[in-house]
Amino acid sequence: METPLVRDVMIPVSEYVVIEEGGVLADAFMALEQHCREKGTGKPHRDVLVTRGGMVVAKLTMLDVFKSLEPKYEHVDPERYQGRTLTSDLVNRLIRDFGLWSDPTASLCVKAGSCKITDIMHVPEQSEYVEESDTVEHALHRYILGVHQPLLVRKEGKVTGVLRLGDVFDYLRTKITECAAG
Known part of the structure; x- marks a missing residue:
């Protein structure tokens, strides 16, 4: 198998x-819907650039x-729970103690209409970039x-x-099954 x-x-x-950075979350959802209609795919991209x-x-x-729709996650320190088993009891306690997802689902429309893209977008660190010429193994690492x-x-x-983990998996699965088939 060649080095991909x-x-x-x-x-x-x-x-x-x-999308341009000046919009709100609802704009991102509308762009995703439009992309799905134009491309005619049942499995659209779920991330937005x-x-x-x-x-x-x-x-x-x-x-x-998800984090933007429940802003109380800002008060939960993920480092504190890293390496711990997220048992049902622990998850229920976190939901109760921090009041997570206590607002009715109906309020999601209001949140999506007011949540600015600039407040929720993720600006990548250098470790989140790869070069076109890098090997897939480098990205997988x-x-x-x-x-x-x-x-x-x-x-x-x-x-x-964009390089998605699922696409890397599918690529490697295809190559391995081709090798196994002879």
Whole structure:
């Protein structure tokens, strides 16, 4: 099996959902819906790239969205629970103690309409970028070490694509089954 490169597996920016940073969360959802209608896919991208002046500057992931819809997560210190088993009792205690998800679901529309993209977008750290010419193994190593998904792909300093863990898995699964089939 040849050594796969990130550019062989990534999704180009042109195929991704992109929004300008000046909008609100509801705008991101509408862009995702429009993308799904235009592409006719049953499984749309669930993350959004955020641009400023045409340049990708951030990403908005499902986790970012969920945290924005329940802002009380800001008071929960994830480091305190890292390495601990999240038993049902512990999760229930956290929900109760911090009042998580106590607002009715109906209030989500109001939150989505007022939640600014700039307040919830994730500006990637250097460890969340890979180069088009990097090997897939290099990118996989970053995932295993726990970077915020997905990875952004660059060429000559410009973001050119997105590398999702699921796409890496599918690529490797396909290659391995081809080898196994002979």
